[in-house]
Amino acid sequence: MSDLSQVWKQLGTYVRGSWVHQKLNNGSVVGKVGRTLRKSGNGKAKKREFGTKNVQQLLMNEELYSRFTEWGQVIEQDVWLIDDTAFYTELYNLLGESALKAENVELVIARLSENNKFYPIKVFERLNNFYQRWCQGEFIDALPDANFPQQKMLQVKAKNLKLGLRAVDIYTGLNVLILLFELHRYARQSEELKQKIIFYPSGQPDTANFFTSQLLRVINYSDSIEVGNFASTVGEFLYAGNFSGAYLGDANLTGVNFTNAILTGTYLGNANFTGANLSSANLGAANLGDANLSGANLSSAILRRADLSSANFSGANLQNANLSGADLNYADLSSSNLDSANLRGANLTGANLRDAVISHAIFKSVTCFGANLSGANLEGADLSQADLCRADVSGVNFMNANLTGINLSDSILFSANLQNAILHAADLSYAKLSGACFNGANLNSCILLGADLSRVNVSNVNLSEADLSGVNLSEADLHGADLSEAVLCGTDMSYANLTGANLNSSNLTGAIFNGADLSYTNLSYAILENVDLTGANLEGIIWNDNQTWKGVRGLETAVNVPAALLATDD
Template identity: 55%
Template sequence: MSTYLSQVWKLLRNYVRGTRLKQMPKTTSLEAEAAVPPGKIIKELDKSVKFAPDHLQDYLWFQRLQKSLEEWTISGSSLTLKPDTLLYEKSPGGNLGDRQLYEEIYDLLGNGALKPEIVEQLMEFLVASQKIRPEMLFQRLEDFYRRWCQGEFIDATPESNLPQQKMLKLAAQNITIGLRQVDIYTGLNVLILLLELHRYAQEQDELKQQITFYPSAQPDTENFFTCQLLQIINYSDALEIGNFSTIVGEFLRGGNFRGAYLGDANLTGVNFSGADLSGVYLGDANLTGVNFSSANLSGANLGDANLSGANLRGANLSRTDLGSTNLSGANLIGANLSRANLTHADLNSTNLSNANLSHADLSSANLKNSELSRADLSNAILFGANLSDANLISVNFSHADLCRADLSGAELCHAILNGTNLSDTILFSTNLSDAILVAADLSYAKLNGAKLNDARLNGAMFLGADLSGTDLSRVSLNDADLSGVTLNDADLSGADLSDAVLFGTDLSYANLNNTNLCGSNLSGAILNGADLSHSNLSYAILSGADLSDANLEEMTWGEKQQWEGVRGLETAVNVPEALKEQLGLN
C-alpha cells in the first residue's frame, strides 16, 4: 500500500511541476488536486476502467470538466468578474458570466483534441446528470462557437486575448504549444460537444426542436450556401493537412450540414453517416473513404469530387449532381440515385446492387466491373456508358437508353429490358439468358457470341443487328422484327418465331431444330444449310427463300403453304415424302 501511495504522490508532484505533456489537457488547479486525498483518488481509479492509475491527470481534468459543465448552466451563479474583464455580453438568467465562461473553455479545452472515449463518457455524464440543462449548455457553447468562428478571441487585444493567455499559462508550466494550436483545439473541441449534443437531442422528442446545430450556420433565402465550416476546415488544416478530419471526423455523424458550401474541402475518411447534407456543395472535394451510409445528400453537388472507396450504403442521392465524380470502389448498396447526374462518372468496380438509379443520367459513365445486381435503372440514360464485365443480374433496364453502350461480357441473365434502347450497343459475349426484352430496340447491336437462351424478345427490333453464332435457344421472338438480321450459325433451337418478320434474314447454317416459325414472314430469307428438323413452318411466307442443303426432317407445313419461288428445294436433305409428292420432287 505504501508503494502505491508513493507512486500516486510522484504523479501529483510531476503534475504540479508541469513536467509531463500529454495529449489531454493538464489544466487542473492545485486546489483541485489538494482537495482529493490520495486514498480517495485510488478508490475512484479502481472503480473506473477508463482511467488507469498512470492517467491521474486525465482523471482530475475530467472531474473538473464535469463540474464546469454543471456550473455553465446553473442560474444565479455566485461567481463574479472583475470590472476590467467584462469585455463580452452577459448571458441572461444570471449564469456564469460570458467572459469567465470563455476563459474556462480555453483553459479546459485548449491543450489538445478530445478523444472519442472521453466524449463518450462526457455524454453519459450529461445524460445522467440532474443538474445540467442541455438546452442552456447548448446555447452557451453555440454562442462561443459562433464568436470563435468569427475569430473574435484570437483577434482580441493582448489583455483580452484568451488563446494567448492560455498559451502563456502553459508556457509557465514548460509546455510548449502555439497560439493557433490553442485556438484550434479549443474551437474544434467545442464543435465536437455541440455535434454530440445535437445528435443526442435529435433522438429526444422534448429536445429536438430546442437543440438544432448548424456547424456551417443555418442557410436562409438570401444565403443558400454557407461556408463557415469550410473556413474552419481550412483553418484547422493550416496546422497539418487532414487535421480537421482527424480530430472532428468521427463526430460528424448525424450532423446537420444542409446547404453548406464545402467545395474543395479535404474530408478524407470522415464519418457523415446519417447526416443531413441535402443541398450541400462538395464539388472537387476530397471525400476518399468517407462514410456516407444512410446520409441525406439529395440535391447536393458533388461534381468532380473524389469519392473512391466511400461508403454510401443506403444514402439518399436523389437529384444529386455526381458528374465526373470518382466513385471507383465505392459502396452504393441500396442507395437512392434516382434522377441523379452521373455523366462521365467513374464507377469502376463500384457496388450498386439494389440501388435505385431510375431516371438517372449515366451518359459516358464508367461502370466496368461494377456490381449492379437487382438495381433499378428504369428510364435511365446510359448513352455510351461502359458496362463491360459488369454484374447486371436481375437489373431493371425497362425503357432505359443504352444506345452505343458497351455491355460486352456483362451478366444480364434475368434482367428486365422491356422497351429498352439497345441500338448500336456492344453485346459481345454478353449473357442475356432468361432476360426479358419485350419490344426492345436491338437495331445494329453487336451480339456476336452473346447468350440469349430462354430470353423473351417478343416484339423486339433487330434491324441490321449481327446475331451470328448467338445462342437464342428457346427464346420467345414472336412478332419480332428480324428483317435483314445476320443469324448465320445461330442457335435458335426450340425458339418461338411465330409471326416474326424475317424478311431477307440470313439464317444460313442456323440451328432451327424444333423452332416455331408458324405465320412468320421468311420472304427472301437465306436458309441454306440450316437445320429445320421438327420445325413448324405452317402459314409461313416463303417466297424467294433459299433452302439449299437445308435439313427438313420431320418438318411441319400447312396444306395451303405457298412454295412458289422457294429456291434450293432440290438440294435440301431429308425432305418429307409428303412434301416431295406435293411439290413433285420424286
C-alpha cells in the first residue's frame, strides 16, 4: 500500500509540472508503477506492455481527477480558480488525442464522490457551456491566437502523431459529451443534485436553447473522419440519457447503449440501431419509421403509441416490451422475440411476423390485416377482438390462446395448432383450415361461413351455436363434436365422421351427409329440411318423436336406418 500511495503522489506531481516527465524519460516512475501492476508478470514482454498502458491510463485518470476538483473552484465571487481561457486550453490538451474509456471515467467519478472539494454543479455548468459552444463550431472557427484545437494540433504534430485539426476538435467535444453523460448519471443518485444537473444533448425542450438536431449534427460531424466514430466513441455512454424531443433522423447508432434512456417524442426515422441496446428505454410516441433495429435489444422497452411503420425489427428482442397503440404498419418483425409483450390496440397491417415468438403476449384488439404470421408461436397469447383478416397464419401455434371474438375471415390457417384455444364468437368465414388442429378447442358461437374444413380433425370440439353455413366439412372428423344449435345450412359433410356428435336443435337445412357416418349422432329437434343422407350410416341415431323428416333425401340408400325411423317416414 505504501508503494501505491507513493505512485499516486508522483502522478499528482506530474499533472502539475514537468518533474514526472523527466522521471519518465529515466524510467523510474514507469518502473515503479510497472512493478506494482505486474507482480506476477514473470518479466514477459506482454506484461510490460500491459503495465505501460496502465501507467498511461493512471496518469490520465489522475490528471482528470485533479482538473475536476479545480474546474469547479472559485477564488472569490464570480472569479474562477481556472479562468475560461485556461479551462478551454486544458480541455483540448487533456481530451484532444483519444477517446475516454468507460472504466477510467467511472473510476474518476467514484473517487470524486468522496472529495469534499468536488463541486459537481459548477463543473457540469462549465462543461455544458463548453459543449454548447463547441456544437456551434466556435472553437475550431476561432482566429489562430484563440484557436484551442489548432494549438493542440500543433502540439500533437510536434510529437509526430497523425491527428488532424478536426480529429482533435472531435475527440475533445466527444470526451466532454461523455463527461456530461457521466455527471448526469452521477446526479441521479442524489435528490439534491438530480434537480440541478440534467443534461440534454440537444438542449432542454421548450426552451430557447433547444435545437432539435444538435446531437444529430454532432453525430454527423464525428463520423466525418470515420464512419461509426460517434457510436464507437460515445455509444456505450448513452444509457439513462435524456434525448426527449430530439431529431435523430438517419443517425448511425449501430450498437449503442440506450438502456433506460428517455427518448419520448424523439424522431428516429431511418436511423440505424443494428445490434443496439434499448432495453427498458422509454420511446413513447417516438418516430422510428423505416428505422433499422435488426438484432436490437428492446426488452421491457416502452414503445406506446410509437410510429414504427416499416421499421426493421428482424431478430430483435422485444420481450416484455410495451407496444400498445403502436403503429407497426408493414414492419418487419420476422424471427423477433415478443414473448409477453403488450401490443394491445397496435396496428400491424401488412406486418411480417414470420417465425416470431409471441407467446403469452397481449395481442388484444390488434389489427393484423394481411399480415404474415406463418410459423409464429402465439401459445397462451391473448388475441381477443384482434383483426387478422386475410392474414397468413399457416403453421402458427395458437395452443391455449384466447381468440375470443377474433376476426380470421379469409385467412390462411393451414396446419395451424389451435389445441385448447378459445375461439368463442370468432369469425373464421372463408378461412383456409386444411391440416389445422382443433383438439380441445372451444368454437362456441363462432362463424365459419364458407370456410374450408375438409379433412380437418374437430373431434370433441365445442361448436355449439356456431354458424357453419356453406362450410366444406367433407371427410372431416367430427366424432363427439358438440354442434347443438349450430347453423349448418348447405354445409357439405360428405364422408365426414360424426359418430356420437351432438346436433341437437341444429339447423341442417340443405346439409349434405353423403356417405357420412352418423352412428349414434343426436339429431333431436334438428331442422332436417332437404337434408341429403345418401349412403349415410344412421346406426343408433337419436331423434325426437315429433321431428319431421319430410323432404329428407337418400334414406333409401342410407345404411342401418332404424326401423322406427322408416315407420315415421311412412
